[in-house]
Amino acid sequence: MNELVNKLRQGNRRALARAMSSVGATGHAESSLEVCLRESTGQVPWWGFTGPPGVGKSTLLDALLVHLREHGRRVGVVAVDPTSTRSDGALLGDRVRMMRHAVDDGVFIRSLATHGHHGGLSDATLHCARLLELAGYDPVLIETVGVGQNEVEIRSVADLCVVVLGPGYGDDIQLVKAGLLEIADVVAVNKCDLPEAQRLVNEVRQEFAAAARDIEVVAIEAKSGNGVPELLQRLFELDRARRTETAEASRGRRRTLGEIRRRTEFSCRQALGRAMTGPEVEQWITKLNRGECSLATVISRLAALALAELQQEADDG
Amino acid sequence: MNELVNKLRQGNRRALARAMSSVGATGHAESSLEVCLRESTGQVPWWGFTGPPGVGKSTLLDALLVHLREHGRRVGVVAVDPTSTRSDGALLGDRVRMMRHAVDDGVFIRSLATHGHHGGLSDATLHCARLLELAGYDPVLIETVGVGQNEVEIRSVADLCVVVLGPGYGDDIQLVKAGLLEIADVVAVNKCDLPEAQRLVNEVRQEFAAAARDIEVVAIEAKSGNGVPELLQRLFELDRARRTETAEASRGRRRTLGEIRRRTEFSCRQALGRAMTGPEVEQWITKLNRGECSLATVISRLAALALAELQQEADDG
Numbered sequence: 001m002n003e004l005v006n007k008l009r010q011g012n013r014r015a016l017a018r019a020m021s022s023v024g025a026t027g028h029a030e031s032s033l034e035v036c037l038r039e040s041t042g043q044v045p046w047w048g049f050t051g052p053p054g055v056g057k058s059t060l061l062d063a064l065l066v067h068l069r070e071h072g073r074r075v076g077v078v079a080v081d082p083t084s085t086r087s088d089g090a091l092l093g094d095r096v097r098m099m100r101h102a103v104d105d106g107v108f109i110r111s112l113a114t115h116g117h118h119g120g121l122s123d124a125t126l127h128c129a130r131l132l133e134l135a136g137y138d139p140v141l142i143e144t145v146g147v148g149q150n151e152v153e154i155r156s157v158a159d160l161c162v163v164v165l166g167p168g169y170g171d172d173i174q175l176v177k178a179g180l181l182e183i184a185d186v187v188a189v190n191k192c193d194l195p196e197a198q199r200l201v202n203e204v205r206q207e208f209a210a211a212a213r214d215i216e217v218v219a220i221e222a223k224s225g226n227g228v229p230e231l232l233q234r235l236f237e238l239d240r241a242r243r244t245e246t247a248e249a250s251r252g253r254r255r256t257l258g259e260i261r262r263r264t265e266f267s268c269r270q271a272l273g274r275a276m277t278g279p280e281v282e283q284w285i286t287k288l289n290r291g292e293c294s295l296a297t298v299i300s301r302l303a304a305l306a307l308a309e310l311q312q313e314a315d316d317g
Numbered sequence: 318m319n320e321l322v323n324k325l326r327q328g329n330r331r332a333l334a335r336a337m338s339s340v341g342a343t344g345h346a347e348s349s350l351e352v353c354l355r356e357s358t359g360q361v362p363w364w365g366f367t368g369p370p371g372v373g374k375s376t377l378l379d380a381l382l383v384h385l386r387e388h389g390r391r392v393g394v395v396a397v398d399p400t401s402t403r404s405d406g407a408l409l410g411d412r413v414r415m416m417r418h419a420v421d422d423g424v425f426i427r428s429l430a431t432h433g434h435h436g437g438l439s440d441a442t443l444h445c446a447r448l449l450e451l452a453g454y455d456p457v458l459i460e461t462v463g464v465g466q467n468e469v470e471i472r473s474v475a476d477l478c479v480v481v482l483g484p485g486y487g488d489d490i491q492l493v494k495a496g497l498l499e500i501a502d503v504v505a506v507n508k509c510d511l512p513e514a515q516r517l518v519n520e521v522r523q524e525f526a527a528a529a530r531d532i533e534v535v536a537i538e539a540k541s542g543n544g545v546p547e548l549l550q551r552l553f554e555l556d557r558a559r560r561t562e563t564a565e566a567s568r569g570r571r572r573t574l575g576e577i578r579r580r581t582e583f584s585c586r587q588a589l590g591r592a593m594t595g596p597e598v599e600q601w602i603t604k605l606n607r608g609e610c611s612l613a614t615v616i617s618r619l620a621a622l623a624l625a626e627l628q629q630e631a632d633d634g
Binding site for chain 2: 039053057058171176265281285294295298302307313
């Protein structure tokens with residue numbers, strides 16, 4: 001175990017790739033590595049990047065990697081893998097645009113496959129980001145597609161959240177914006193060579209002004225790199241400000257808190273799911289549909305069933 | 318109450334709009350209207366439409382409305398409203414393209430604002446769709462933006478699920494596809510005047526073939542209406558097939574089951590949130606970060622707290 005941790009701290013890429021694959025052991029039992037990671041990380045900032053599909057998040061990350069390397073930073077990236085198959089290595093399946101950094105020893109990119117699962121993604125993200133931190137990568141960049149509930153997930157994992165927007169989503173952009181702007185620390189509007197993007201910049205600025213929220217909106221063009229240094233400066237500033245505001249330890253605590261919450265939610269959902277398959281449920285539906293019992297009663301009984309189930313499981317496990 | 322239900326059955330638009338606004342009473346207590354709706358609906362098919370932002374879902378719905386009206390159908394639409402403000406009427410805030418149907422008495426369009434909330438959306442959707450069904454609209458069309466967990470939501474509400482895809486999402490389309498194709502009964506690929514869309518049609522067909530899933534992929538061009546009659550025919554066919562396969566009552570049962578599950582999970586999440594603010598939690602985190610207790614212990618204790626809270630609350634309410 002100590003040997004593994006030493007290898008990881010020295011930045012051994014093979015050990016890192018292997019340790020990343022070890023996450024997601026079934027059930028609640030944690031490996032000693034996971035326990036060790038929780039204890040020994042929490043200092044490095046994690047920056048989350050989210051936005052609607054096709055907005056150019058990978059291109060932006062690619063551009064940021066260039067600048068961060070110029071600043072002498074070693075950078076870790078956790079990206080949701082758009083393909084559902086993945087190799088046990090870290091580099092296959094990565095996005096093509098980022099591939100050129102694969103040969104750079106100062107960059108480690110890990111793709112995570114979603115496999116259509118929910119709930120497990122954040123745990124894997126957390127695990128990989130902690131590993132990257134232990135291996136000396138700073139900062140750690142996390143990329144997810146954000147629409148709907150994903151945005152809540154990234155907020156609970158990342159320290160700073162960059163929302164990437166762009167033109168070309170029709171009416172839906174309003175909906176996407178509504179959810180995403182709530183969680184933004186910085187907004188990057190991509191494709192600012194297009195006039196619609198400039199309109200979007202103004203629109204978002206007005207929305208923040210109306211809500212009296214002091215969030216910077218940076219116009220970028222990820223492909224050419226325009227605006228990317230400005231975005232990076234803003235991220236460094238925000239990091240410094242947060243670092244002086246709060247104690248170092250609080251970052252680790254916040255991550256642990258999020259981890260507990262997500263895992264407990266998952267555990268409750270599974271217990272409720274099992275309770276829902278019980279023979280009583282069919283009868284309850286009949287009664288509910290006839291107006292013979294209330295929804296509140298059903299919820300209370302389901303909660304009781306799930307609780308019993310959970311205790312049973314804890315006793316067994 | 319009976320008077321209200323009669324008005325609704327007669328298709329009184331003002332009563333309908335008012336009843337739609339009444340949903341979302343806090344807590345578990347249900348109005349007598351909600352109970353009545355659960356008892357008296359479940360026969361009309363609900364078709365869900367989901368897909369990434371900007372793919373053209375509204376344009377498709379607009380085209381479908383034209384054809385459904387030609388078939389003599391009265392059609393209800395529940396659409397997630399891209400604006401966050403809404404009037405108490407049913408028509409303001411609707412998407413511009415669909416507005417021309419607002420003057421048609423055979424169409425009722427309801428926009429639902431998300432307000433950034435999660436969990437509550439499906440309840441409101443269910444309520445409005447049931448109301449539209451009671452008022453004689455058949456079918457009821459439900460439109461949501463689908464990426465990530467939203468797709469699970471629409472699947473638990475709609476009887477048939479149309480996944481709308483289109484070109485132009487870069488690498489992200491792989492990710493979006495992965496989640497969406499799992500829930501599709503039919504796939505409509507929009508913008509098929511573009512060669513990239515035709516490639517997407519072939520790609521999706523190959524994926525279904527490889528997975529031995531018999532899902533039709535329809536090439537459409539929502540703007541011109543090309544392919545929309547074919548899509549509609551497919552939906553009618555699927556509806557007829559399902560209707561003969563399963564008893565009429567099962568639709569209502571399935572909806573109630575989904576309703577129970579979503580409401581219980583939502584309440585459980587809230588109960589967990591309250592449990593997380595308890596004084597024990599800070600101590601647990603300290604212990605966890607020091608490696609003095611296991612994550613499994615914390616999770617099972619918290620889950621027990623949350624479920625007990627949920628049960629208590631449901632009993633009180």
